[in-house]
Amino acid sequence: MIRSRTQPATVGESRLPAVLEPILADVHRRNLRRRARVRGAGTKVLASVRGDSFTRALAAPGVSVVAEAKRCSPSAGTLTGPEDVVERVRRYALGGACAASILTEPSRFSGARAHLRRAARALELPLLRKDFIVDSTMVDESAGMGASAVLLIARCLSPATLRSCVDRARELGLASLVEIHDERELEAAVATCPDVIGVNARCLDTLEVDLEQGLDLLERVPSHFLRVAESGIMRPSDVTRARNHGADAVLVGTAFMQSVDPRASVAAFARAGRGEYEGPEQPGLARPLEQAVKVCGLTRAQDVAVAIQAGADLVGFVVEPTSSPRAISIARCRELCELVPAGRGVVVTTEGLPDRVAELVAATGAHSVQLCGPARAVDFVDAPFSILRAVEENQVDEMAEWDGIAAGFVVEPQGSRGGSGRATDPNAVVRLAAPGRALLLAGGLSADDTERRLGELRRRSGLRGLGADASSRLETSPGVKDAVRVRRFVASAKAAGEEGRAVPCS
Numbered sequence: 001m002i003r004s005r006t007q008p009a010t011v012g013e014s015r016l017p018a019v020l021e022p023i024l025a026d027v028h029r030r031n032l033r034r035r036a037r038v039r040g041a042g043t044k045v046l047a048s049v050r051g052d053s054f055t056r057a058l059a060a061p062g063v064s065v066v067a068e069a070k071r072c073s074p075s076a077g078t079l080t081g082p083e084d085v086v087e088r089v090r091r092y093a094l095g096g097a098c099a100a101s102i103l104t105e106p107s108r109f110s111g112a113r114a115h116l117r118r119a120a121r122a123l124e125l126p127l128l129r130k131d132f133i134v135d136s137t138m139v140d141e142s143a144g145m146g147a148s149a150v151l152l153i154a155r156c157l158s159p160a161t162l163r164s165c166v167d168r169a170r171e172l173g174l175a176s177l178v179e180i181h182d183e184r185e186l187e188a189a190v191a192t193c194p195d196v197i198g199v200n201a202r203c204l205d206t207l208e209v210d211l212e213q214g215l216d217l218l219e220r221v222p223s224h225f226l227r228v229a230e231s232g233i234m235r236p237s238d239v240t241r242a243r244n245h246g247a248d249a250v251l252v253g254t255a256f257m258q259s260v261d262p263r264a265s266v267a268a269f270a271r272a273g274r275g276e277y278e279g280p281e282q283p284g285l286a287r288p289l290e291q292a293v294k295v296c297g298l299t300r301a302q303d304v305a306v307a308i309q310a311g312a313d314l315v316g317f318v319v320e321p322t323s324s325p326r327a328i329s330i331a332r333c334r335e336l337c338e339l340v341p342a343g344r345g346v347v348v349t350t351e352g353l354p355d356r357v358a359e360l361v362a363a364t365g366a367h368s369v370q371l372c373g374p375a376r377a378v379d380f381v382d383a384p385f386s387i388l389r390a391v392e393e394n395q396v397d398e399m400a401e402w403d404g405i406a407a408g409f410v411v412e413p414q415g416s417r418g419g420s421g422r423a424t425d426p427n428a429v430v431r432l433a434a435p436g437r438a439l440l441l442a443g444g445l446s447a448d449d450t451e452r453r454l455g456e457l458r459r460r461s462g463l464r465g466l467g468a469d470a471s472s473r474l475e476t477s478p479g480v481k482d483a484v485r486v487r488r489f490v491a492s493a494k495a496a497g498e499e500g501r502a503v504p505c506s
């Protein structure tokens with residue numbers, strides 16, 4: 001039993017870890033306040049609880065991915081600024097997450113009940129409420145928020161309370177995931193017969209993660225329970241390890257929160273869960289596209305070195321159209337990609353068939369692809385690499401289709417096929433701004449006019465994240481970059497960024 005309502009120090013016989021003590025004290029305080037406010041009103045439970053959708057999703061063949069939305073944590077610190085949790089979870093769903101875990105704990109994880117409520121209203125995906133549930137009334141609340149499942153941390157609950165929470169969840173049609181970390185907690189979990197048992201590889205006393213130890217314990221969970229590996233799953237090969245230890249699902253938070261392209265990361269992990277992933281351990285882009293600077297159409301190793309040393313965030317290699325004066329072979333592209341830091345090489349293609357594009361990405365070793373030809377967004381939802389979609393400045397509808405699927409857009413002048421040297425119309429570009437959309441301005445940018453053109457657009461439109469992409473005007477002859485122009489282009493694009501930061505957003 002928890003001894004005090006505001007300062008719980010023990011659960012049953014065992015002392016609480018130092019990290020849990022203040023968290024649980026806060027939970028109790030908030031519960032007291034909330035219940036005093038709503039006394040007599042009862043807890044509204046949604047009629048349409050979707051608990052079976054959570055267990056069905058986890059039971060799908062292979063290792064399913066439960067992707068977590070959390071802004072910070074005691075172990076990782078701040079993971080993201082304020083952001084739209086619904087948009088993040090939508091990207092998780094596109095990438096192939098079977099369910100999402102949403103933090104509702106406000107003080108240590110910057111979670112909110114509203115995040116869960118809004119996601120449940122907006123999305124079909126089964127949602128796990130991740131919080132520090134201390135009694136069955138919090139299970140009722142979870143159903144009221146639209147959760148399909150609740151996380152019950154064995155370390156936070158006496159055996160009797162754990163049982164009453166699992167039973168209450170079952171009555172409400174919610175799935176319960178009981179989290180354990182050692183043999184004793186495994187016994188307690190098994191005794192309550194939850195739907196799912198999760199092994200947290202993180203020790204709550206030290207916050208240290210030992211994935212191997214966690215996976216060994218997971219193997220000892222009786223196989224009639226759905227088994228989830230939690231914490232320490234940072235790369236696709238960890239999913240493969242979990243698969244080899246009998247996991248039905250992995251719960252991944254930090255790796256996806258730290259990813260620049262959560263859709264692509266989830267897609268890579270989900271493929272690994274099906275035993276189908278062969279890509280890099282850090283899938284997708286390495287840097288955010290906000291104010292990114294890309295140098296495109298590189299054909300020579302020395303030009304790649306200059307661009308990277310100058311500070312380019314991305315370097316592009318044109319494989320198609322083969323008619324481009326900057327086109328190189330797949331083998332040459334692979335050689336040049338090897339010279340580039342991970343996550344910064346982009347293969348440029350007019351190919352639009354997803355399997356062929358996937359082959360091209362694998363063959364070149366690029367982490368992302370720039371799609372310049374006709375392609376359907378729906379074909380790329382679960383592509384395990386990042387996508388830059390090239391659009392013409394008037395293709396607003398095309399952009400809407402790719403939102404959330406492409407990590408960002410390269411905006412070219414109307415009628416351009418790339419590398420034309422022609423400039424975009426600023427009036428058209430400002431109309432493309434939308435929340436959460438990353439844009440790279442392209443078309444005839446040179447070492448001389450980039451700072452002015454970018455700065456002007458950023459000031460006029462509030463497009464402060466606008467990046468830049470240039471090719472032909474940085475050359476001495478087709479395919480041969482001029483080192484001075486490349487350096488000046490990168491520097492002036494970055495300088496426009498600094499200026500943009502100083503101008504308040506209107």
Ligand SMILES: O=C(O)c1ccccc1N[C@@H]1O[C@H](COP(=O)(O)O)[C@@H](O)[C@H]1O
Nearest residue numbers: 297418419420421442443444470471472
């Ligand atoms: O760089 C190229 O030659 C190229 C060829 C075919 C498709 C895309 C290409 N690069 C893209 O072209 C623009 C920049 O062109 P420019 O500066 O006007 O010459 C940009 O989108 C590059 O990614």
